[in-house]
Amino acid sequence: MSSYPGNDLDHIAKPNPDTAVHVDAGLSGPGSSPPAAAGPGQDPPGVTRLTKGLTLCIAYAANIGGISTLTGTPPNLVLKQNADEFYMRYQPADDKSGSPISFGNWMGLAVPLSAITLVLGWLLLVIIFVSGRGCCTLDKNQARAIKTTIKEEWKKLGPITLAQVILTVMFVFLAVLWVSRDPNESPGWAVWFKYNQTTSAGVEKKSFPSDSTSAMLVAISLFILPAKLPNICCFRKPERAGEPVYTPILVWEQVHRKLPWGVIILLGGGFALAKGVEESELSQWLADKLETLDYLDKWVLNLCLCLIVAAFTEVTSNTATASLLMPIMANLGRSLGYNPLYLMVSTALATSFAFMLPVATPPNAIVFSYGAIKVTDMAFSGFFMNLIAVGALTLAVNTWGVEIYDFDTFDEIFNKTLTS
Template identity: 30%
Template structure:
């Protein structure tokens, strides 16, 4: 549930890693150049776009916001708040103060708040460490088996807590495993284990709506609920995780046939941990099976209802204090959601989405759906290596939703592909916080990350394209 460029709390005892746009803000000159460039590009688009006035205003705002998001000249959440301000200043027809700000209170925002609260409770009760310890204890001292279980534990944790927090929890375990091998542990094996932890968080994060922001953005745009996203994301994650293992093994050739002694701090069961696990399980069951009975009761937005009920229950039972929930909630991500939804609404009411969709559809006219899916997946993977995945998804989802409708694909086809591809940034340390964290250990050469990451990028693009073709082609 994390995105580089936002502020997220790591579990206690772990170090925060500065990602792009977090603790290394751009200099004044770079910020000024980026903002001036954004204004100039917006003015140019408004002057040259062959559309009506409302659509040109919408496209100008899109270019302005998109440039600031991609360059991170301002914090992403601050740029998100410029969306309603810009729409009101430009006097885009159909946009009022109330309608412009309504997106920041969209049900999907509260759904993600529930996800943050659950993650806080898991960390507070140390259930994340307990699950990891249990899985690693199953290895029996066999290093190769322990590595597989480490990747599995990482994948499971990333379904409920942020990718950054998951990596922060699992990285010390990975380093402990490598340290237990002593001087005999070679660089290739070190890179294999550490990159596997980082990549497992990103790949497994596509599995649920609340695991990472692009999923929620796409689910909201395509009208997909929690259970519906499970049917999309989990099978694909289950395919890609073994392929990740094989890809890393082929590129890095680690030595896994070794013995080691797991060093784990025991985490005994306590009443609070049991109750936390019960609340977590009931919440997930509510997300999966609660839609029908809740809608029958007259409750719209059942996923959000379940999430908010979970927040109240966790705080009321003191499984997590409200102060902890506030501290561990990434409010910047919630504002970014609101800005992305507001931008989507502006593009819709101004006619910019339709105009852009028609223009792109004309360019893609006659192209096979497989080629379209391949191009979109490759474009998003390349973009997310350099740009925030949440910002990229918020920017591209409304555009490609319109494109899909114009070229005859189901509206959700390109939207889902955009969101999934946004999670596949593997080649550069700056692509994701987990990448930066493992690179920061000094045990992963950048050349190894680049080779393994590019190979895995290609695998994910091809698998995503094939999967999209089978589903929608």
């Protein structure tokens, strides 16, 4: 565990001989010999292993939790964009509604998958880094040290501010808008704002607000809502004499400096790459070559593709990988007579299951930079984590995923295109 000056976790990770706090991390038990003494400036073996497990769990949770929503990780956005474009290419001119993927039904697929994968990942880390006898035991000194540290860190947070309350409310409001825009069973609030749009070909089509409409509404409101109570009337106090009358939560100067423009450029470049692959007919050419795999059962082919993608994205950007693969998977599914979303959703999720190397995903790189784990530690546990995640993904898309997206049905619009 890192030892930055003033780190309150040091007295847990590095036992103080005066207090004789012993953290066995499950490596000792009844009838076993005590762990070997650590050298000067070194952690005991049990603490070192526990630290590695806790560090890896942060990376795993970040990668797995990101798949739960469409906005949680860039590959999900790449999937949504490419799926909409692919569906609209074959839909009639008066009904360019795009793919059936929405924020709400995506959570129906991905949240249970994320929960299952998280539990299995926790079990894996316990097996590798914590022995079975000690995973649920804690002596009094350990419990006291942990409780003290949590209280100290809680005090450092300070009282809840008005800006934090408003942001929490707006986040919940945004989530409700996303989920209720287009529910599966009934029309959502989007039907209240439908409008007719005339295309360049003179055809009228019905248009509805998208998920980006909700996001922009909340984002713009943050430039208006106050970070503090306005310094006027009854809110004016002597100690606030030098403060401005009104301070919004967001100002453009702050957004301009801190917004991760690189992520936006990466997404835009990925969309351009996907468009180039589609327009050059490279995706169709590759899909035709992969048709030789049609002798495999659908779920076996899907499993093989997910394993290949999960391995490939260990050394490449998952956003770029998703951008390259989405047009190929869409055309492959269409050529084989599958629902295109079946392969698209599976491979898009598989790009987020990269646990073996630091370069695979930003969370992996961040936790590796603290020096608590080695590449061999990450590769060993990550290999088994990849297998677990892909296995859970295969289960999801072949069970409750079928109920949500009707993966077993080849859409009529693609049938018409194939026979025309």
